[in-house]
Amino acid sequence: MRPFLALAALMLPLVAAPSAAAATGRHGTDDLGGYVSTHPGPGRFPIADRGRVAPIVVSAGDHAGVIRVADDLQSDLEKVTGTRPAVGHDTLPTGRDPIILGTLGKSPLIDRMVAAGRLDVRGLAGKWETTVEQIVEHPLPGVRRAFVIAGSDQRGTIYGAYDLSKRIGISPWHFWDDVPVRHRDALYALPGRHTQGTPAVRYRGFFINDENPATGTWAPGYFGPGKAPGFPNGLNAAYYAQVFETMLRLRANYLWPAVWGRAFAEDDPQNHATASYYGVVMGTSHEAPMMRGIEEWNRHAKNGTDPYGGNGEWSFRRNADAIKAYWRDGAERMAREKIEGVITLGMRGNGDVSLPDGDGIDLMSSIIDTQRQILRDTGLIGAPQVQTLYKEVQRYWDQGYRPPDDVTVVFCDDNWGNMRKFPYASMPKRSGGYGMYYHFDYVGGGRNYKWADTVNLTNTWEQLHRAYTSGIDRLWMVNVGDLKNEEEPTQFFLDYAWNPNAIPLHELGGWEKQYAAQNFGPALAPAIAGLLADYGYLQSRRKPELLNRRITLNPTTNEIVYDDQATPFSLTDYREMDRVTAEWQTMGARADRLRRLVPAAWQDAFYQLVYYQVKATANLYALRRAEFTNILYAAQGRASTNDLADVAEARFAEDQAMSDYYNTRLAGGKWKNWQLQPKIGYGNVERYGPNAPWQQPEKDNVALPDEIYPYLKRIEVPAAAALGVALDGGDAHVLPEFSPWQSQPQQYIDVFNKGATPFAYRITAGEPWVHVTPAAGRVGKEVRATVRVDWSRAPAGTTTVPITISGAGEQVVVQAPVRRPALRPSGFAEANGYVSMLAPHYTRKVGQWQVLPRIGKTGDGLTPLGGDGARLEYAMTLTTTGPVRVSAVLSPRNDALPTPGLRYAISVDDQAPQTVDVTAATGANATTMNRQWERNTSDNVNVTTTTHTIDRAGTHTLKFWMVDPTVILQKLVVDTGGVKYSYLGPPESRVYGR
Structure with missing residues (x-):
């Protein structure tokens, strides 16, 4: 059988690709890792020593983003050492060895060192976003030596400064997760020439999306309202400045801003200027062409008209002149404000849906030709451009349409982490290359998943690796929802985009330990990394929002059947619900133990980055087990039915208490109203209408315990005792077949009370080699007895053994089929x-x-x-x-x-x-x-x-x-x-x- 041989040229082997970001020179390995140590040594440069911190020098003629990052480096050094270094602009300190920060070709300080032969810029000049860090002897007149951070361009220098910050102990998540800083009395740069290399993927970023209710509620309260009249829930420049800083600390360079009723350019007139100041490349999502968010159109095209004299419809066929004018305004704004951006081409329907005009290739070709002409007219035709093949847009590609060669074609996943298309060997090369749009968060079918990180890093690694080795290396974008709550996968995505060769598959565990150490130090890193790895594996089995949906196939009609009042995990077979819930309770207990070991200063960070997602998910599984067991027991008339309702309501109260702590007390109340995302009430059509099966419910409200959906059952339990029997496997009369080869060595019989008065019971097997434990006793509400077979005495072949259960004046006989094969297994x-x-x-x-x-x-x-x-x-x-x-x-x-x-x-x-x-x-x-x-x-x-x-x-x-x-x-x-x-x-x- 050789059906695969014809595909040899198409295969994407899971082996390391040639490095696009190989480091040069010596990389020291010390207690802080990389090129920074806390110990002095020969040739080492004292960044901080004996209460003094090296001053920072940057040229006033450098990029604004570089001058700004010098201030961040100053602040970071102060946080670590307790001493605030001076920052000078072009002025070199006397008697002190400085840190010199600058961009090749933009900083006279750097250029003078290069001209004098003091700074080696091989592998730096002409590169994209590349940095060199090295100790330079006698770099400039009057300076004995300096630690130089030189960038090939603006972001190269910025990344170099933030890389030093990370190595001295500043987490990229210091703001978003309140990660504190470990004090260091001394810091030394190691001798040698160090670099993080050139990024493998040119544009690397994330999409703030699906941002209600978390960001949409919290951010205007924390940073202040938006500046657009009538739109106070807009996200202003103070919010985006914090996002931009985090991006750059993570070595991202490209952002799609929030879109749920928000317009980046209008919510604050300073938003675009702030992006330029930080040095961030702006873009727009797949539904928002020509550097204009779709909300800009929605705000101005009202009441059947638009400001461009059209009818207000987002239709290129029926309102073309107005839409062309709208796009032209976006291009002219980009040119006028000198915005560094990636321009989205094409068009989708308003509201992130398919076009109302149909999907003919002639239509899409006309749209893109029109947009390209606008770019020529405004002098932007040389700017980077993309067409994102999201959802139905891929049909154009599949049917043969090709955008102009310099346009980057962005292939997409299916919103659930599975890529829909890769380039392959026979596809022609494009000067614009290929990109990727991926998801860690999603709103849509089969159900929204927005609450917690559900990413399996192995799955992500495999898809990113295939993408990169297939030639997708021009642009990587990932939907991260609110950003906060997706910290680990976001950092992994960006680290992998920077240098795929640095994270081979066998190093995933090592990367996760580094991530944990970055935020909590090396001592607890192995335990925290192990917990996060197990969390990602278990959480990726099924989104938490889908824990009340079972999906089956109707064998008669061959149709998919959704049941939003059933658990996907079996309550009766293979003890599945019990097993998965127990796994999560073990995870929750591990999180509790670790939390007790975390120092007080790191407790808030631990709650946000580790504890909440693990413990709240473990609690949710306990809630769902109690809820669905309650519904099952109600149907059986068990006396313990109401007890399970009590358990479910207690778990719901615990869920609300954790959210309340997050929203009111965590980090001194900083995250007020952040943890509002519902995850329990999905599917409740009665309360939330026809979109409830997939769209998020309005809220999980502590005042409404019936928000637990499906609804809990409570029954009236009669006083008189009554015998009830339930069997492993769910059959009313027959146990699952016993075999000496089975993986579970025993089955169970539940003896339960349907009344309030306890009774004595007895279980008798029809053969002496069938053992029941406990075979007799007293039932208050229920007893679980196990049944096993003594295989040394059981006869060969198949035997059916009756088992009699007696109690409360009643008797029930069930059958135990026993098969002992005559074969020797292999x-x-x-x-x-x-x-x-x-x-x-x-x-x-x-x-x-x-x-x-x-x-x-x-x-x-x-x-x-x-x-x-x-x-x-x-x-x-x-x-x-x-x-x-x-x-x-x-x-x-x-x-x-x-x-x-x-x-x-x-x-x-x-x-x-x-x-x-x-x-x-x-x-x-x-x-x-x-x-x-x-x-x-x-x-x-x-x-x-x-x-x-x-x-x-x-x-x-x-x-x-x-x-x-x-x-x-x-x-x-x-x-x-x-x-x-x-x-x-x-x-x-x-x-x-x-």
């Missing part, structure tokens, strides 16, 4: 009607495969890298013959390459492989974002099933073949007739012979 063994195999636990591997740690819902994933006949083989022992169904559980990727769909092949033994087109089989469409796509992204898997015939009982080999290289296998499940619904799938089967 490999994965069938039990309970299935064989479940995690992808990394193959028996044999052919070709090259990459392990992607914990990318899946239940562990690691495997993706093919190539090789003749590349496949994974799994040995398994089956007792069932005839047709069986094999489900491949894959990561929910899209058909991002020019191959037909997204394919793999699968076979049993020497049978002919069956090729499966995942896209066609599931019916998912990432362009229309239909219900099938919503199921895949919400469930975070692609599941496709094939049928195979087993001709005999015994050992067989299941083979999973590579066809397309972007497939990621998480799990294989062979259903021999017993697989029950569960979100994670049946637990992995026992394996023999290893």
Whole structure:
């Protein structure tokens, strides 16, 4: 079987690409890392020593952003050392060794050093955003030596200053998460020539979006209202200045500003000027062409008219002259104010929807030709331009439309972290190159996810790596929602964009430790990094907002069915809900233990960066378990039903208390009304209307406990005792089949009371080799008894054993099917009607495969890298013959390459492989974002099933073949007739012979 060989040229191997940001010279390794130490030594430069801090010198003729960052460096050094250094402009201090900060070709200080041969600018001159840091002896007349930070351009110098700040202990998140500074008495720069290199991706940034209610409520209160008359909730220059500073500390250079009822250029007339002052490149989102936010149009085009004499409609077919004039105003403003920006071309419908005018190529071609002519007329045709292929806009590309060659084509993910298209080898090179738009936050189907960080870094790494190695390196943009709450993935995204080679897959854990150490110091970094890594893995299984939605397929109509009053995790099978809730409670306990170890000064930062998201999610899982168990118990008439309602309401109160602490007391009340984002009431159509299944509810209000949706049940419990019985697996009369090969060694029987009076019970098995514990006792509300089989005494073959439960004057008989196979198992063994195999636990591997740690819902994933006949083989022992169904559980990727769909092949033994087109089989469409796509992204898997015939009982080999290289296998499940619904799938089967 060699179906993949024709794709060799299309493969995107998961190996390091050539470095675009290789550092030169010596990099010291000391207690602060990099080129800064707290210890003196030969040739080291005293940044701070004996109560004195080196003065900072910058040229008054340098860029405004460089002069400004010198003041930030001054402040940062004071925070660390307690001593405020002097800042001089062109004036060199006498008797002191200075830090000299400047831009090549802009700073006379730097240029004089270069001319005198004192400063080596190889690898700096002519580069983009590159910095050199080095100690220079006798750099200028009268100066013995200096620590020089020289940039190739404005941002290169700024990044160099902020890099020094980070290395002495200033977190990029010092404002947004109140990260304090560890005091240092002494700081020394190490000798040598140091550089962070040239960024691999030219434009790197994020999109402030979906910013209500958090930013939209908090920011006007903290920074003051917007300056546009009638729009006090606008975001002003004070807010954006803080965003810009954080961007630059993270080595980002490009921003899409907030758009939910906000207009960057109008909310404060100083917004664009402030961006220029900081040195930030501005852009606009995919729905806002020609450097004008769509809200600018909405504010002025009212009552069926617009200021340009049109009818007010956002339609190029029916209101073209007005829209052209509107775009021209945007271009003229950009030229007049000398705004450094990336210009969005094209057009989408108002409100971030498809165009009302249709999607003909002639229309899009006319729109872009018109925009380009406006840019020629205003002298901006040489400015960077992009067309973002968001949602339906990709159709133009797929149907053959190509924007002008110098326009950057921005490919997009599907809003859930799965790229929809990559460039490939046969695509022509473009002078404008390719870009990427990615999401850590989203509003839309199948449901908004805005509350907490839900990013799996392995998944993000894999998609970013494929993007970069496929040639997407001109522009990277990520939707970060409010920015705050997405700190870790945002920093990872930007670090990876700067230098992908610095973060190979096996170094993800190391990067996470560095991130933790940056904010909390090295002592606690391993424990915090481990907690965050486990959090990202568990949280990525399912968005918190989707914990009350089960998605199934109607086998009769083949339609996707949403149930917003059901948990996706099974309450009855595989003990799934109990297991996942227990995992989260363990996480919450770890967070509690760590919190006790965190020094008092770091408590606020720990709450924001670690504790809240872990503890609040653990609490949410406990709430959902209590809520759905309450609903189940109400249907059974259990006396404990109301107790579970009490638990759920207590968990809801705890959720509200954590939010209240965030909003009133955290950091002295700094974050007033930040934590307002709902996550519990989704799906409540009765309260919130027809958009409730996907759009956020109005609020999670502590005054409304019925905001817990679906609603809790309370029942009247009669006084008289009454026997109730519930079985593992949910069947009323039959337990799941027992097998010596099953992965869970026992099943359970719940004996419960339907009344308020306790009673005595007894459980009797029909065979002495079936044991029940405890077999007798007293039931107040409920008792869980476990049932196990003594396999040394159980007979071969299949036996059905009756089990009698007696109590409260009643008797219930249930059946326990017991199967003891005569075969000797090898490999994965069938039990309970299935064989479940995690992808990394193959028996044999052919070709090259990459392990992607914990990318899946239940562990690691495997993706093919190539090789003749590349496949994974799994040995398994089956007792069932005839047709069986094999489900491949894959990561929910899209058909991002020019191959037909997204394919793999699968076979049993020497049978002919069956090729499966995942896209066609599931019916998912990432362009229309239909219900099938919503199921895949919400469930975070692609599941496709094939049928195979087993001709005999015994050992067989299941083979999973590579066809397309972007497939990621998480799990294989062979259903021999017993697989029950569960979100994670049946637990992995026992394996023999290893």
